[in-house]
Amino acid sequence: xxxxxxxxAAVVVGLxxxxxxxxxxxxxxxxxxxxxxxxVAIGAxxxxxxxxxxxxxxxxxxxxLAVEEINDAGGIHGARVRVVYxxxxxxxxxGVTAFEQLTEDRxxxxxxxxxxxxxxxAVAPLAEAAHVVLVSPSASNxxxxxxxxxxxxxxxxxxxxGLVLAHLAVDTLGYQTAAVLYIDNEYGxxxxxxxxxxxxxxxxxxxxxxxxxxxxxxxxxxxxxxxxAAPQVILxxxxxxxxxVLVEARAAGLTQQVLSSVMFDNxxxxxxxxxxxxxxxxxxxxxxxxxxxxxxxxxxxxxxAKLGVQPGIFAAESYDAMHLLAEAIEQHGESAxxxxxxxxxxxxxxxxxxxxxFDENGDCIKAVFIKTVQDGKFVYTSY
Numbered sequence: 001x002x003x004x005x006x007x008x009a010a011v012v013v014g015l016x017x018x019x020x021x022x023x024x025x026x027x028x029x030x031x032x033x034x035x036x037x038x039x040v041a042i043g044a045x046x047x048x049x050x051x052x053x054x055x056x057x058x059x060x061x062x063x064x065l066a067v068e069e070i071n072d073a074g075g076i077h078g079a080r081v082r083v084v085y086x087x088x089x090x091x092x093x094x095g096v097t098a099f100e101q102l103t104e105d106r107x108x109x110x111x112x113x114x115x116x117x118x119x120x121x122a123v124a125p126l127a128e129a130a131h132v133v134l135v136s137p138s139a140s141n142x143x144x145x146x147x148x149x150x151x152x153x154x155x156x157x158x159x160x161x162g163l164v165l166a167h168l169a170v171d172t173l174g175y176q177t178a179a180v181l182y183i184d185n186e187y188g189x190x191x192x193x194x195x196x197x198x199x200x201x202x203x204x205x206x207x208x209x210x211x212x213x214x215x216x217x218x219x220x221x222x223x224x225x226x227x228x229a230a231p232q233v234i235l236x237x238x239x240x241x242x243x244x245v246l247v248e249a250r251a252a253g254l255t256q257q258v259l260s261s262v263m264f265d266n267x268x269x270x271x272x273x274x275x276x277x278x279x280x281x282x283x284x285x286x287x288x289x290x291x292x293x294x295x296x297x298x299x300x301x302x303x304x305a306k307l308g309v310q311p312g313i314f315a316a317e318s319y320d321a322m323h324l325l326a327e328a329i330e331q332h333g334e335s336a337x338x339x340x341x342x343x344x345x346x347x348x349x350x351x352x353x354x355x356x357x358f359d360e361n362g363d364c365i366k367a368v369f370i371k372t373v374q375d376g377k378f379v380y381t382s383y
Contacts, residue, residue, distance in 0.1 A: 038079035040334065042325060043102045043132075045113035045123070047090040051214070051240045054268055055115055055314050059137055060085065062315035063112060065299075065306055066322035076330045083322075084108065088119050090239075095119035096126065103130050109336045110135065110329075112321045115314065117141035117187035124148050131336045133343070135325060137317035140262075141190035145361045150336065152343050152362035154317040154324070154353060155262075158187075161283050162194025164368040165259055168281065169233050170204040172383060173257065179208035179231035181222055181245065183238040191237050191261055207231050212238070212245075219245050223252050233257045236264075236280075243272025250276040257281070265313045265371065265378060277373045281381065284369045285353060286316065288380040299352035320351035 044063060046056035063083055071080050086102050088095035095114050102108060110133040114120045120139035124147035127134050136144070136153040140161065144151060169175050178199055182188035188211065196206050208229035210222035223245075226234065234249075234256050236242055242264060249258075257279065264282035287293075292300070299319060303311045327349075328342025349356040354366045370383040 039082045040076050040079045040326075040329060041105060041107050042081060042083050042322070043108045043111035043113075044083050044085045045088050045095060045098055045102065045111055045115075045119070046085060047115055048085070048087040050089040050091070052090040052116065054240070054266055054312065055138065055263075056087075058312035058315040059113070059115060059318035061303070061307055062137075062311065062317070062319035063322045065303055066319045066326075068306075069302075070323070070326050076326055081322075081326060083112075088114050088116070090116045090119060092118050092122040096122050099123045099126055103132055109133060109334055110325050110339050112137065112318060112325070115139060116185075117144065117190060118185045120144055120151070121147060121186055124151050127151065133325075133336050133339045135321040135343070137321050138262075138314045139187075141186045142194060143186065143190065145363055149362075150340060152358060152364075154321050154351070154356060154364050155314075156285060156366055156368065157363055158191040158194050158261075160365070160368060161261060162191050163198050164283055164370075165235060165261070166195045166198035166202060166204075168370065168383060169235070169259060170199055170202045173233065175204065175231075175233035175257070177205050177207045177229075177231045178233045178235060179210070179226045179229055180206065180235045180237070181210045181212070181219075181226060182236070183241075184211035184213055188237045192235065195235055212241075214239075214241075216241070219248050220252070223249055223254060227252060227254055231256060233259060236260045239263055240266060240268045240272070243269040243277065246273040246276040246280070262313065267312075270373065270376060270378075274376075278376075280373050281383070282371055284371045284380075285366060286313075287354070287367070287369055293350065293354075295350045296352050296354075316351070316353035320349075320353050320356060323351070324349065324356070 046059050047053055048056045067081050086098035088098050112135050114123055115138045117139045120136050127150050128148040133150045138155050140155055140158045142157050142159045180192040182192045208226045212219055236258050260282040262283050270277055328339045332338040332342035343358055347357045356364055370381045371378050372381050
């Protein structure tokens with residue numbers, strides 16, 4: 001009788017196991033199936049190839065450092081941050097395609113970049129339509145101010161930079177005539193428009209205005225026209241090709257003082273220009289190391305420990321963009337509206353790139369500094 005009860009018990013257990021669909025070699029007491037780790041996806045549109053790839057590399061380094069810090073601290077409400085990178089090559093058509101491909105993933109509500117003004121202006125209406133927040137670390141054209149409610153930047157507008165350069169030229173240095181030589185895109189045109197207006201309002205005269213194409217192989221013709229106009233000072237605006245421009249300019253006998261923008265802060269330009277870059281004065285968004293904030297000092301130390309070099313231009317602005325997005329998502333939520341509200345609430349944020357407050361247009365106002373080239377190195381000036 002006892003044997004029958006044992007047999008019936010075994011049958012019942014077997015039926016229960018089959019009914020639950022449980023195999024004995026997958027006993028619930030053992031390891032269960034892997035559960036996907038929660039994550040927050042952020043997009044990044046950077047120039048990772050082409051003439052401005054050095055800027056993109058700096059930005060990516062800054063973003064990756066911020067992501068590492070955020071994830072090491074527990075992520076955003078326990079979710080790890082993952083960044084999806086796309087190469088814009090600093091070209092509008094490539095940037096638009098990259099944005100469209102990036103935002104096929106509807107979980108992405110925020111993008112760091114684009115970096116160049118032309119690509120940012122091309123992508124901005126698409127971001128508005130797709131309801132995706134853009135935070136550019138370097139796009140400075142004044143038109144970006146009104147490009148849409150989803151567009152922010154952790155850099156200064158050319159409105160500020162052009163004003164500083166104009167007053168440096170005419171008020172501080174006393175140059176009454178100027179020529180401008182600039183890359184023919186939204187970035188170049190936007191900056192020289194501001195410079196020219198402020199310079200002439202301050203009593204100076206623009207005697208030559210020359211543009212060059214991004215793909216230009218030589219600059220002899222515009223330089224010849226500038227030489228003929230004989231300005232006292234020259235404003236040069238471009239990207240990495242500014243090193244080649246300077247070599248040709250000095251060879252053509254143009255020995256005047258040259259002013260330039262933050263884009264001049266690129267070691268590739270020094271390598272290409274050599275002695276032709278000596279004495280160039282240019283704007284910088286980064287304060288003198290002698291007066292760095294605790295946040296900047298910590299960023300510099302962490303960056304050097306991770307990469308073995310000091311941060312390049314736009315690394316701090318990109319680092320801040322990532323941390324600001326993480327803070328906005330953590331405090332307000334992951335939707336584009338929540339992120340936008342969080343960024344607009346930002347006031348006096350102690351960033352690596354300086355104190356950050358966004359105005360109602362998503363613009364960031366900061367101080368502007370002046371650097372020069374001395375003995376083949378970038379150094380700060382007292383201007």
